[in-house]
Amino acid sequence: MTRQSRLPRPGLDRSLPVWLAAALVLLFLMALPLGWLVRVSVSQEGGGVTLAHYRAVLADPALRRALGNTLVLAFWVGLASIAVGAPLAWLTARTDLPGKGVLRALVLASFVTPPFLGAFAWVMLAGPNAGLLNTLWRRLTGLDSPLVDIFTMPGLVFVVTLYTFPYVYIMLVNTLALIASDLEEAAAILGAGRLGVALTVTLPLVLPALVSGFILAVLQALALFGSPAILALPAGFHTITTQIWSFFHYPPKIEQAAAFSLPLLLATALLLLVQKRVLGRRGYVAVGGKGGQRRTIALGAWRWPALAAGLAVMACSIVLPYGILAKAALSRAWAQPLTWSNLTLANFTFTFVDYGATQAAIVNTLELGVATATVGAVLVALLAYVATRRLVVGHQVVAFLALAPIVIPGVVLAVALFIAYTRPPFVLYGTLAILFIAYLTKELPTGYAQSDATFRGIPAELEDAGRILGAGRLRILRDVTAPLARSGIIAAWCFIFIGVIRELSASIILFTPATRVMSVVIFDLKEEGQFGAIAVLGLTMLALTFATVALMQRVLGRDMLGARE
Amino acid sequence: MPGVTMKELSKRYGEVGAVQGLSLSVEPGELLALLGPSGCGKTTTLRLVAGFLTPEAGEIWVGDRCLSSPAAVVAPERRRMAMIFQSYALWPHMTVAQNVAYGLRFKPGLARAARDARVREMLRVVQLAGYESRYPGELSGGQQQRVAVARALVVEPEILLLDEPLSNLDANLREEMRFEIRRLHEAFAITTLYVTHDQAEAMVISDRIAVLERGRVVQVGGADEIFLRPRTRFVAEFIGRTNVIEGVAESTDALARGGLRLRVAGGLSPGAPAAVSIRPHDIALAPTGAAPSGPLDNALRGIVKRASFLGDSVDYQVAIAGTDVVLRVVTPAVRRFGAGDAVALTIAPAACVTLGAEGPA
Numbered sequence: 001m002t003r004q005s006r007l008p009r010p011g012l013d014r015s016l017p018v019w020l021a022a023a024l025v026l027l028f029l030m031a032l033p034l035g036w037l038v039r040v041s042v043s044q045e046g047g048g049v050t051l052a053h054y055r056a057v058l059a060d061p062a063l064r065r066a067l068g069n070t071l072v073l074a075f076w077v078g079l080a081s082i083a084v085g086a087p088l089a090w091l092t093a094r095t096d097l098p099g100k101g102v103l104r105a106l107v108l109a110s111f112v113t114p115p116f117l118g119a120f121a122w123v124m125l126a127g128p129n130a131g132l133l134n135t136l137w138r139r140l141t142g143l144d145s146p147l148v149d150i151f152t153m154p155g156l157v158f159v160v161t162l163y164t165f166p167y168v169y170i171m172l173v174n175t176l177a178l179i180a181s182d183l184e185e186a187a188a189i190l191g192a193g194r195l196g197v198a199l200t201v202t203l204p205l206v207l208p209a210l211v212s213g214f215i216l217a218v219l220q221a222l223a224l225f226g227s228p229a230i231l232a233l234p235a236g237f238h239t240i241t242t243q244i245w246s247f248f249h250y251p252p253k254i255e256q257a258a259a260f261s262l263p264l265l266l267a268t269a270l271l272l273l274v275q276k277r278v279l280g281r282r283g284y285v286a287v288g289g290k291g292g293q294r295r296t297i298a299l300g301a302w303r304w305p306a307l308a309a310g311l312a313v314m315a316c317s318i319v320l321p322y323g324i325l326a327k328a329a330l331s332r333a334w335a336q337p338l339t340w341s342n343l344t345l346a347n348f349t350f351t352f353v354d355y356g357a358t359q360a361a362i363v364n365t366l367e368l369g370v371a372t373a374t375v376g377a378v379l380v381a382l383l384a385y386v387a388t389r390r391l392v393v394g395h396q397v398v399a400f401l402a403l404a405p406i407v408i409p410g411v412v413l414a415v416a417l418f419i420a421y422t423r424p425p426f427v428l429y430g431t432l433a434i435l436f437i438a439y440l441t442k443e444l445p446t447g448y449a450q451s452d453a454t455f456r457g458i459p460a461e462l463e464d465a466g467r468i469l470g471a472g473r474l475r476i477l478r479d480v481t482a483p484l485a486r487s488g489i490i491a492a493w494c495f496i497f498i499g500v501i502r503e504l505s506a507s508i509i510l511f512t513p514a515t516r517v518m519s520v521v522i523f524d525l526k527e528e529g530q531f532g533a534i535a536v537l538g539l540t541m542l543a544l545t546f547a548t549v550a551l552m553q554r555v556l557g558r559d560m561l562g563a564r565e
Numbered sequence: 566m567p568g569v570t571m572k573e574l575s576k577r578y579g580e581v582g583a584v585q586g587l588s589l590s591v592e593p594g595e596l597l598a599l600l601g602p603s604g605c606g607k608t609t610t611l612r613l614v615a616g617f618l619t620p621e622a623g624e625i626w627v628g629d630r631c632l633s634s635p636a637a638v639v640a641p642e643r644r645r646m647a648m649i650f651q652s653y654a655l656w657p658h659m660t661v662a663q664n665v666a667y668g669l670r671f672k673p674g675l676a677r678a679a680r681d682a683r684v685r686e687m688l689r690v691v692q693l694a695g696y697e698s699r700y701p702g703e704l705s706g707g708q709q710q711r712v713a714v715a716r717a718l719v720v721e722p723e724i725l726l727l728d729e730p731l732s733n734l735d736a737n738l739r740e741e742m743r744f745e746i747r748r749l750h751e752a753f754a755i756t757t758l759y760v761t762h763d764q765a766e767a768m769v770i771s772d773r774i775a776v777l778e779r780g781r782v783v784q785v786g787g788a789d790e791i792f793l794r795p796r797t798r799f800v801a802e803f804i805g806r807t808n809v810i811e812g813v814a815e816s817t818d819a820l821a822r823g824g825l826r827l828r829v830a831g832g833l834s835p836g837a838p839a840a841v842s843i844r845p846h847d848i849a850l851a852p853t854g855a856a857p858s859g860p861l862d863n864a865l866r867g868i869v870k871r872a873s874f875l876g877d878s879v880d881y882q883v884a885i886a887g888t889d890v891v892l893r894v895v896t897p898a899v900r901r902f903g904a905g906d907a908v909a910l911t912i913a914p915a916a917c918v919t920l921g922a923e924g925p926a
């Protein structure tokens with residue numbers, strides 16, 4: 001009865017290929033490795049299922065200590081990150097503190113600084129014997145004992161916090177920016193004092209962000225490998241991540257590594273679930289309303305002490321570490337004063353010319369960075385487009401799966417990939433491909449979050465307007481969506497690239513001599529005591545990072561810490 | 566110029582039935598307003614017509630082509646329609662001229678020069694000549710709106726769809742643009758479906774109005790017909806202010822409620838519950854003792870509860886003696902009563918419009 005040709009129902013035709021592709025990607029990135037991880041953790045010689053490996057790791061007092069150390073580290077890092085990040089966020093978001101822009105830029109810098117570089121720098125600054133601060137202290141006081149010893153649990157907490165508090169800062173600064181001062185002023189008019197307002201209105205409003213920032217900081221500390229390896233191992237104690245890594249030393253105990261990895265995975269998943277709950281209830285407060293005047297709070301006489309405190313934190317996090325790295329890069333002996341006779345470029349020639357491993361590592365890192373960022377940016381753009389435009393049945397599942405790898409700490413991911421890809425049918429161990437898979441999986445959530453925000457920012461009506469005028473879906477993708485999403489996609493590329501070039505915790509387990517990357521070489525150089533070369537490579541890594549950050553801020557037109565109108 | 570026919574359309578979002586068995590015809594060349602409160606399914610209906618959504622049931626026909634059915638939907642780009650969105654949906658990365666010219670890219674056989682000429686002509690019609698190379702971000706709200714109109718009209722669509730195109734404008738500009746859209750419609754005579762939740766806008770702009778309630782059409786007709794003879798309580802209350810009196814029908818043309826007895830226009834079924842609508846300005850007020858104006862009119866007495874002076878009129882609330890009924894009355898401002906005054910009310914039976922039974926629960 002109708003003359004037009006029957007067309008297939010929209011949705012079904014597109015769903016199939018998308019789902020096939022997504023399923024394949026996720027199979028290789030997650031299902032296969034994690035499946036093997038679980039399987040190996042309960043495998044028995046000669047077949048069958050056993051819990052013996054779990055019993056073994058839990059019964060071993062040394063392993064129990066590592067577990068305890070990790071909990072202590074994560075908890076204190078979480079608290080300390082709040083103590084540092086929350087006041088800084090409040091000061092830069094809501095007060096008339098001078099130099100807010102500088103502080104914010106420095107927080108951004110510590111956000112992108114690879115934590116293991118910070119740890120190296122602090123070894124040079126506060127090592128008990130040769131550490132710069134301690135030698136200064138001895139010279140000033142004539143005492144024999146050091147001022148501080150970085151090779152201790154408090155030292156480790158200190159250094160980890162310096163590069164973890166930005167997570168709290170970001171959560172909070174973006175929340176504070178959204179709370180209209182009207183709410184606070186309403187309370188003030190009702191007679192609450194300044195402290196009263198802070199306690200009764202502001203604090204409850206930002207509490208979800210605080211808790212969630214705490215959890216993010218704890219997760220960072222749980223998953224970190226570099227800093228504990230640099231600071232805890234010389235001090236004679238292990239954390240879960242360094243312990244898992246040491247299972248790979250000869251003779252490798254893969255089953256125990258697997259059994260030790262799963263609790264870490266579960267703990268991460270649980271914490272993220274709690275965080276989601278906490279943030280999910282944010283709806284009841286008026287956060288996120290638009291408009292709303294933000295009033296600046298006058299600090300009065302407290303401006304300068306507050307600024308001094310902020311700068312002191314940033315000195316520990318950025319100025320001192322970068323300074324000592326620069327000094328080490330340029331001097332023959334990093335512990336000696338920087339005189340003309342001590343000045344040299346030999347570290348550069350050694351690193352870039354003489355030392356065999358570096359050039360290959362830099363090439364590997366750049367190759368992996370570009371490949372992962374490019375494939376990743378395209379992948380997350382497609383996934384986010386499909387999910388935000390609800391192009392397929394079950395688009396929510398696509399989003400969930402793209403974000404799922406966030407629960408896998410780098411070391412655990414590496415153990416899983418090691419197990420999955422050292423055996424047929426997919427033998428990838430020893431190739432760059434296994435690192436590529438690790439990086440892609442690890443960076444998928446960050447990139448996806450960025451892309452999701454990008455496509456949410458492009459109203460679907462802009463696409464619809466073109467459709468109804470006669471353009472097909474692909475045509476609209478080219479004429480409307482792509483030009484508008486371009487800067488967001490470039491930003492996702494940059495995020496992934498930065499994440500890849502600094503990656504250590506998965507690389508350290510998956511590399512082979514032919515597939516070393518910069519972070520691994522830096523780590524190896526530590527064994528040889530080559531601090532000058534470490535500094536040179538570290539500064540190179542930082543230069544790459546900051547160049548990428550600059551590119552990203554340029555295309556985004558704002559800094560990468562988040563929403564600021 | 567074909568018309569549009571929607572037959573028994575249904576569309577659900579999860580549990581929510583956004584459109585439920587909606588049937589409606591837009592005559593060729595007609596401008597029909599889809600009027601209804603927020604959430605009644607206006608946008609959903611429009612997006613069904615545009616082909617962005619697949620109906621769960623029902624069909625959409627344009628002329629003799631079936632464009633939508635649960636089994637098959639012609640893609641939006643092949644429907645020869647144009648749409649103006651509430652947000653305007655102008656492309657921020659294209660200039661005004663590029664925005665307007667975009668739809669012409671898909672007209673085969675249109676030379677570049679002809680295309681440019683049409684864009685220029687269209688921009689002149691919407692009074693935006695000289696703005697060709699601006700970006701949408703550099704235009705005022707009203708100018709953006711006119712770019713959206715130009716972009717839709719330049720392709721000479723068979724059907725034009727508008728989704729609350731004026732709701733982002735301030736009151737003055739809105740009034741101006743109403744006449745503008747009406748003028749353009751008269752110039753091009755494109756079959757048009759115009760979504761709005763503003764009854765005044767619907768009355769000024771449209772040839773006919775379809776009132777939507779919960780995904781269904783409850784009444785279709787000219788503005789006067791809908792205003793003067795609302796079929797349900799919902800329509801009466803949605804289109805302008807009114808008094809609704811519920812009671813029992815005593816005969817085909819008399820309604821009783823407690824001590825109140827009203828002669829009405831007719832059409833009641835004796836013995837059944839019934840309701841009538843009386844517009845506030847159809848009630849005359851006089852001092853008590855004045856003679857009723859006509860022998861058949863309803864004559865009531867009451868006490869003024871509240872009187873609000875509105876400049877050119879006065880808005881009263883009058884409690885009717887011996888009943889629980891409070892009537893809203895609007896009179897010219899020539900003679901005024903104050904709160905507490907006793908008044909006589911006169912209501913012509915023709916002003917008591919019988920409402921259908923199927924009002925909202």
Ligand SMILES: Nc1ncnc2c1ncn2[C@@H]1O[C@H](COP(=O)(O)OP(=O)(O)OP(=O)(O)O)[C@@H](O)[C@H]1O
Pocket residue numbers: 578579581582583601602603604605606607608609610762
């Ligand atoms: N994408 C969606 N997902 C779920 N529910 C939806 C969606 N779009 C609309 N709805 C629901 O369908 C119903 C009708 O929505 P629709 O947008 O058609 O209303 P409307 O009449 O255009 O309202 P308004 O005047 O506010 O624009 C509403 O109850 C709405 O909540």
Ligand SMILES: [Mg+2]
Pocket residue numbers: 607608609
């Ligand atoms: Mg709507």
